[in-house]
Amino acid sequence: MAQLSSTCSEQHQQAAEAISIFVDDSQQNKDAIIAAGVLPLLANLLRSEKLSVLQPVLEACNSLAFGSQQNYDAIIAAGVLPLLVSLLRSNMVGVQEVAARTVQALTESSQQSADAVISLGALPLLVSMLASGQLGKQEQSALALVNLAFSSEQNRAKTFAAGAVPVLAQSLKSESPETQKAAALTLAALAADGGQQMKAAIIATGALHWLGVLMVPQCPATHDAAACVLMTLADGSQQSQDAIISADVLPLLVALLRSDNSVVQERAATAISLLAGSQANTDAIVSAGAVPLLVGMLKADKLSVQNDAAKAFVELASTRSLRDAIVAAGGLPVLVALLRSAQPTEKPRTTARTAVALVNIALDSQLNMDAIIAEGALPIFASLALELPVQAPAAYLSMRLAQRSENQNALIAAGLLPALVGLLQSTNSDVQHFAIEAVVNLAAGLPCVKNAVIAVGFLPILKGLLKSSNTDVQKQSAQAIRWLTMDM
Numbered sequence: 001m002a003q004l005s006s007t008c009s010e011q012h013q014q015a016a017e018a019i020s021i022f023v024d025d026s027q028q029n030k031d032a033i034i035a036a037g038v039l040p041l042l043a044n045l046l047r048s049e050k051l052s053v054l055q056p057v058l059e060a061c062n063s064l065a066f067g068s069q070q071n072y073d074a075i076i077a078a079g080v081l082p083l084l085v086s087l088l089r090s091n092m093v094g095v096q097e098v099a100a101r102t103v104q105a106l107t108e109s110s111q112q113s114a115d116a117v118i119s120l121g122a123l124p125l126l127v128s129m130l131a132s133g134q135l136g137k138q139e140q141s142a143l144a145l146v147n148l149a150f151s152s153e154q155n156r157a158k159t160f161a162a163g164a165v166p167v168l169a170q171s172l173k174s175e176s177p178e179t180q181k182a183a184a185l186t187l188a189a190l191a192a193d194g195g196q197q198m199k200a201a202i203i204a205t206g207a208l209h210w211l212g213v214l215m216v217p218q219c220p221a222t223h224d225a226a227a228c229v230l231m232t233l234a235d236g237s238q239q240s241q242d243a244i245i246s247a248d249v250l251p252l253l254v255a256l257l258r259s260d261n262s263v264v265q266e267r268a269a270t271a272i273s274l275l276a277g278s279q280a281n282t283d284a285i286v287s288a289g290a291v292p293l294l295v296g297m298l299k300a301d302k303l304s305v306q307n308d309a310a311k312a313f314v315e316l317a318s319t320r321s322l323r324d325a326i327v328a329a330g331g332l333p334v335l336v337a338l339l340r341s342a343q344p345t346e347k348p349r350t351t352a353r354t355a356v357a358l359v360n361i362a363l364d365s366q367l368n369m370d371a372i373i374a375e376g377a378l379p380i381f382a383s384l385a386l387e388l389p390v391q392a393p394a395a396y397l398s399m400r401l402a403q404r405s406e407n408q409n410a411l412i413a414a415g416l417l418p419a420l421v422g423l424l425q426s427t428n429s430d431v432q433h434f435a436i437e438a439v440v441n442l443a444a445g446l447p448c449v450k451n452a453v454i455a456v457g458f459l460p461i462l463k464g465l466l467k468s469s470n471t472d473v474q475k476q477s478a479q480a481i482r483w484l485t486m487d488m
Helices: 009-025 027-035 039-045 050-063 071-076 082-086 095-106 110-120 124-130 135-151 155-159 164-172 178-194 195-206 206-213 220-234 240-248 250-258 262-276 279-287 290-298 305-317 321-328 330-341 348-361 364-374 376-382 388-402 405-414 416-424 429-443 446-454 458-465 471-485
Strands: none
Touching: 009 405, 027 050, 027 071, 027 195, 050 071, 050 082, 050 095, 050 471, 071 082, 071 095, 071 110, 071 364, 082 095, 082 110, 095 110, 095 124, 095 135, 110 124, 110 135, 124 135, 124 164, 135 164, 155 164, 155 178, 164 178, 164 195, 164 206, 178 195, 178 206, 178 220, 178 429, 195 206, 195 220, 195 240, 195 458, 206 220, 220 240, 220 250, 220 262, 220 388, 240 262, 240 279, 250 262, 250 279, 250 290, 262 279, 262 290, 262 305, 279 290, 279 305, 279 321, 290 305, 290 321, 290 330, 305 321, 305 330, 305 348, 321 330, 321 348, 321 364, 330 348, 330 376, 330 429, 348 364, 348 376, 364 376, 364 405, 376 388, 376 405, 376 416, 376 446, 388 405, 388 416, 405 416, 405 429, 405 446, 416 429, 416 458, 429 446, 429 458, 429 471, 446 458, 446 471, 458 471
C-alpha cells in the first residue's frame, strides 16, 4: 500500500509486479488485495505516462479482473473502466493489448460492463486495433469484441454500426488461430439475430471463402467457430443459402460431421438441416455425402449429437429425393432403433424428432411405409403414442396408414387402435384432427376392420365428439358413426 501511494515510479512498478504475482490463480489472495483498498491506488496509476509503471499496473488489474463477480464490481466501482478504454488509444508498446485483455475479462459475463465499455467509446478503438495488422493487438481486440457482441442484441447492432463486419471478415485470414476463432464467433453473433441485412453484409465481404479455409482438416482449432458462422448464415433467406452452396463450402461442412469434437458435429448437422429445408439444396447435400455421416451420428453415445442428427433428418426427410437417400444409406433401422430406446420424458426433443423423421420418410411412398412396418416401428409408435412428444407424429402416421386398406391390418396388429382412442380425445387440435381422420378411414374399411374399431370402444367417444365446439370434428364424428353403424 505504501509503495503504491509513493511518489516514486520505481516503487509503483515493484508494488504492481508483486500484486500481479501474489494474486495469480488465487481467489483468496485477490479478495485480500481488494479488501486492502488497493484498487483506487491502481486506478490512479493507470493515468501514468510511464510504460514502466503502466505495464505492471495493467497486468495487476488484469489478474484481478479474472476472478469473481465481486472482483468485477469492485474494479468497476474503482473507476478502472474509463481509464482502460482511454488506454486503448495508447501508443506505448504493449499497453493497448493488456488494456483490451482486461476489458475482455471485465465483460466476460457482465452485460452491465459491456454496456459501460461501449458507452465509453471502446468499439471503434477495438475495431481499429483489429484492423492494425499487429497480431497481439488483433488477438486481444478480437477476444474483447466477442464478449461485446454476445452481451446483447443492442450491442450487436452497435458493433455492426461501428464498421466491424469487414474488419472481422479480414481477420479470418489472420495468422493467429485465436484471432480467427474470435472473429468468426463475433460474426456468428452478429448474424444470429441481425436479419437478412446483416447476413448479406457478411457474405458481401467474401467471408465464406475464408470460413471454408478455416474448415480444412489442417485447421481443427477453427472448425467450431467456422461451423457456428455457417449455421447462423444458413438460417436465412434462399439468397444466403445459395451463397453458401456457390462458395463450395458444403463439402467442407459435411466433412465436419466426422469430427471428434461433438460441438463441431452438432453445428455442422444443424447447418446442413437448415440448408436441407430448401429443395434447391438437396442434390448438393446428397452429392456431398452428408446422409451416411448423419446416419452415423444417430448412433453416437452423446444425446446432443443424436438430437442434432435427428433434427437434420426431419428436414432431410421432407424432400422425396432425400427420403430415398436416407433409406439407401441404412437410415431406417437406425432411426427405428433410436425410437425404440426413446425416453420421452428425459429426451423429448430427440424422441419427437426421430418420430417425425420416420413419418416424413413414409410420405408418398408405400415402399418406404412397408420398410418402416417391416422394421417393427408401428408397435413402438403404439407404445409411445400418448407421450406428448410423439402424439402428433403417431396420430399423423395412423391417419396415413388408415388411408390404404393394405395398411389397416398392420395398424390394428401393431396395437395402434387403443392409442387412437386416447389421441382422439387430445386437446391438441392437430392431433385430434389426424386421429379422427384415421378413424373415419378405418370405419369405411372392411367388416373385420370395423369390428376391431367398435370393439376398442370408439363409438361412445365419437358420440361424445358430436357435441364438440369444432364443427369439423362434429362432421367427421358423425361420418365415422354412420360407417360403423351401417348394417348393424
